[in-house]
Amino acid sequence: MLLPEDRILGQARLGIAMFLPFMMLLLTSCVIPVKRNVTIGELMRGQVLAAETGQPIQGARIHYENVKPFEATSDTNGYFVLQPIHLNRIYWMPPAPVDPPPWTWDECKYRLIISASGYLPNTFERERYKLFARTPEELQIGPKDPEYFLFYLKKDK
Structure with missing residues (x-):
């Protein structure tokens, strides 16, 4: 019968056994760091209106869920x-005989939160991926004319 101390010691040995080969590859230059650009979301423009009256709402906050510093105010x-x-x-990749082609990963799977004081918050979800863009035109982020969105907020009772 294994004691709890023996189980913990066995897990520690397994962790070290898995960590050492990776460190050896890293130290012998079999794995190199490669910088890549990642874009989350897309350029969006729109208007926030009251659902009942259709009047514009000033000061509404539009932000990505879990990414508060990136927000807009109406x-x-x-x-x-x-x-x-x-x-x-930075991604860790094996070395190649030539430089890897430029690419970006546009992760356009996101959730927006639209909120204003006195109104119930609204959410917007979108999912779109573009992997391994290889030309300079493909590396441009977002369309030239971004989509236009209307968000309606209902009054908080």
Whole structure:
């Protein structure tokens, strides 16, 4: 019968046994870091209106779920522009005889939250992927004329 201490020690040995080969590959240059651009979301513009009256809502917050720093606020006419999020990530890849082609990963699977004081929040979900863009034209983020969205918020009772 294994004691709890023996089980923990066995798990620690397994973790070290899995970690050491990766470190050896890293130290012998069999795995190299490669920087890649990742874009989350897309350029969006639109207007936030009251569902009951159709009047524009000033000061509504539009932001990506779980990514609060990237947000837009509607102006006096309810208009907003929300920019995509551009991130640089590092992937560990085996070396190649030539430089890898440029590519980006546009992860357009996101959830927007639209909220304003005195109104119930609204959500918007979208999913679109573009993997391994290889030409400079494909690396441009978003369409030249972004889609236009209307969001309606209902009064909070």
